[in-house]
Amino acid sequence: MDEVNSVNAAVRDRQRSDVVIECRGLGVGYGSVNVARDIDVALSRGQVLALLGPNGAGKTTLLSTLAGLLPALEGEIRVDGVKLPSGRARVANKRGVVLVPDDRALFTSLTVRENLRVANSAKRLSFDDIVELFPSLGRRRNITAGELSGGEQQMLAVARALMQDPKVLLIDEMSMGLAPVIVEELLPVVRRIADDIGSVIILVEQHVHLALEIADEAMVLVHGEVRDRGPAEEFSADPHRLQKIYLSSTL
Numbered sequence: 001m002d003e004v005n006s007v008n009a010a011v012r013d014r015q016r017s018d019v020v021i022e023c024r025g026l027g028v029g030y031g032s033v034n035v036a037r038d039i040d041v042a043l044s045r046g047q048v049l050a051l052l053g054p055n056g057a058g059k060t061t062l063l064s065t066l067a068g069l070l071p072a073l074e075g076e077i078r079v080d081g082v083k084l085p086s087g088r089a090r091v092a093n094k095r096g097v098v099l100v101p102d103d104r105a106l107f108t109s110l111t112v113r114e115n116l117r118v119a120n121s122a123k124r125l126s127f128d129d130i131v132e133l134f135p136s137l138g139r140r141r142n143i144t145a146g147e148l149s150g151g152e153q154q155m156l157a158v159a160r161a162l163m164q165d166p167k168v169l170l171i172d173e174m175s176m177g178l179a180p181v182i183v184e185e186l187l188p189v190v191r192r193i194a195d196d197i198g199s200v201i202i203l204v205e206q207h208v209h210l211a212l213e214i215a216d217e218a219m220v221l222v223h224g225e226v227r228d229r230g231p232a233e234e235f236s237a238d239p240h241r242l243q244k245i246y247l248s249s250t251l
């Protein structure tokens with residue numbers, strides 16, 4: 001019996017040590033206004049979480065808190081088992097948490113190459129590695145970011161985040177203003193980033209069915225509460241499950 005217990009303990013320890021980002025009892029919001037609460041997440045290397053929910057559910061606020069742009073109202077965030085100081089974006093970034101914000105935040109007067117050079121603090125990935133993931137950025141290397149199409153700008157925003165060697169990549173509304181056909185091209189690259197580079201990815205995406213196709217897990221926030229969660233393929237197989245949640249949120 002003792003032997004079984006010690007094997008179980010070893011398995012638990014290994015699982016725990018595989019966890020890259022973990023939050024427990026996390027509450028997020030603005031000042032005294034609580035936007036979402038009781039959020040528990042534990043994600044391991046290479047896992048993709050689709051963070052779903054209707055407008056105003058608190059998805060962006062949660063990503064901003066994980067990135068340290070907002071202080072947590074309660075609970076804690078750990079990266080590789082070590083607690084992150086609340087609301088310290090630079091520390092979170094140094095510890096490998098990188099946010100791709102929905103406005104992309106590019107230097108529009110700098111070229112593609114210059115945008116990437118500015119971001120390359122980790123120097124683990126080269127420009128050639130990026131071109132392998134996003135061939136069109138290679139062809140447009142000397143064009144300014146402001147002259148790129150919306151889809152190319154989004155590629156550049158993700159590529160710039162990759163240059164920081166993210167352990168945890170937070171991607172907010174990647175498809176904002178993009179045609180679905182472009183999103184269909186971009187999302188498989190997100191999967192490749194998780195598989196090849198090993199980053200944990202938390203993805204907020206309006207094209208829910210496309211996000212579910214590349215995600216491992218889904219978590220649905222409604223009015224700041226986790227209303228449902230589970231393997232992405234189970235949500236894909238049962239579209240009514242999400243429809244019911246979204247419809248009930250408007251009642």
Ligand SMILES: Nc1ncnc2c1ncn2[C@@H]1O[C@H](COP(=O)(O)OP(=O)(O)OP(=O)(O)O)[C@@H](O)[C@H]1O
Pocket residue numbers: 030033035053054055056057058059060061062
């Ligand atoms: N700077 C702010 N100060 C106060 N409240 C805010 C601020 N930004 C957002 N909120 C509020 O927080 C709540 C959650 O907003 P959030 O942007 O996180 O939702 P979301 O799920 O990302 O929605 P959407 O899909 O529309 O972007 C909303 O009620 C919103 O009005």
